[in-house]
Amino acid sequence: MHNEAILPSGTRSGSPPSRPIVIAAENLTKKYGDLAAVNGISFSVPAGQSFGLLGPNGAGKSTAMKMIGGVTRRTSGRLDIMGLDPDTHGPEVRAHLGVVPQQDNLDEELRVRDNLLVYGRYFGLPMSYLKPKADELLEFAQLTDKAKSKVDALSGGMKRRLTIARSLINEPRILLLDEPTTGLDPQARHILWDRLFRLKEQGVTLVLTTHYMDEAEQLCDRLIVVDKGRIMAEGSPARLIREHSTREVVELRFGSERNTTIAAELDGIGERLEVLPDRVLIYADDGESALEQVASRGLRPLTSLVRRSSLEDVFLRLTGRSLVD
């Protein structure tokens, strides 16, 4: 699946430069006391692009999203959303935004369709517009037969789709998605990806955070990897893999005890070697020939696997493998 995601990305990496910039951040900073959650990041997103914010927990992704949405005031820096400053023009900026927060905050006291209608009213939209729009969005979210259901009777995937449908009620120019598929099963994720891809085709600018690398490869034209409030890398998924990893990776397992000791004997194979507790990774442009070299040195791993390099390799290289809470 990784390979499939990489191959066509050359055709969809980046938007034409003529597209207007809809989000421009310059030295965007948010401090909570001494802690800088977002520490001077700069990026810009042209209209219609799908832009990803990647990073471990606590990297500052959600804080950046909240500043774009105008619900968190920045400490310093410049932020421009479609020509407006969200700090001073919160309601106007949010009129053009759709927001899918990390945790669903659907209105449990209202039924499914009413959730869409009421949310549209918050934008001051008239019922004559909202009624057909709500039905259209229920269809889009595959929830038409649940229109009159109570929200708490929906499954996790359905709630997520309803949240996305709700975020589209005002026909936003920019859709902010904070970890859109966390906690969903694979079927629900794929349905959601499909829906998001359709939105992108309709020209909606997507800004999403995720820590699923396959999701980022599927959905993002361009992304930034954020760690400790700073940008570590920026580019299309394919370019990031090219720049920060090799074309292929060989995964070898020698058994937990031997992995460390055997590393010395692998020296010189491939471009880079990484020893993990459970396996040894060899980063090489040609995985098969690297594997042959291993065999020619008389080493017999318990299992071996040659695969294409993925965004996950880039991510782990840039943000480290230690656990972040």
Added chain:
Amino acid sequence: MSARTASGPADPVPTAGAETEAARNRTFGPLYSRNARAVIARGLMATRSTNWLVMLSGFFEPVLFLVSMGVGLGAIVGTVEGPDGTPISYAAYIAPALLAVSAMNGAVYDSTWNVFFKMNFAKLYQGMLYTSLGPLDVALGEIFLALLRGMLYATGFTAVMGVMGLITTPWALLMVPASVLIAFGFASLGMGITSFLKTFQQMDWINFILLPMFLFSATFYPLSVYPVPVQWFIQAMPLWHGVELLRQISVGVFTAATPLHIAYYLVMTAAGMLLTTLRLRSLFLK
């Protein structure tokens, strides 16, 4: 401040300039988008799934007090001195006070427990503030709903007073709008205070304040029974002003103190609205 980077020919933002000007000219800027009615519409739609028993209990509580104390205790007490010095029945004496309590309860229930739940568990306001709504829209809408409930309670209770023969002057009908004013004060301050509370234990403090206020605010007997320092304390509390105001209206007797009672609630309302808006802003627009 806002470079117009988005206004290209391919994807223009036609209204951004006008909106920018409109926002600059608005008194409350990013806090208010003149759409509190959407919050009200949401509240009315949600009442379909409301626990009606809880709502009714707020209405029946003062009615039960009126029946037991007014009719039962009233049989022993007989008549007491009314606001203008003429004797009135004990039930007629405590009824306006209980109406003030009813307005307070209705407003406080909606603006404290309901708001507490929506704020901390349903994340309702968080969702609202991701739309064009500002915190002042949310505050106004929620407080209006509390007032609506307060008005329903007050109308119902006034009707009960009429049925019990406790209404003797057309002035008494003014008790309904006066009750709404009382509810306004309690609802706006109540919502502001609730925004500070984080746990159920802290929410219990609200009852801890309301119950003694209900019992001791000259509800069942005149203020003159207390020593002077205690009188001052009671007079500083909001419910006493409501009790006195409604008691005066119930018999159509007005004094120099009447505008003071009204002013007390106007100030309380304004302070509560300010507190609530600022708190919602600091809670949700950090």
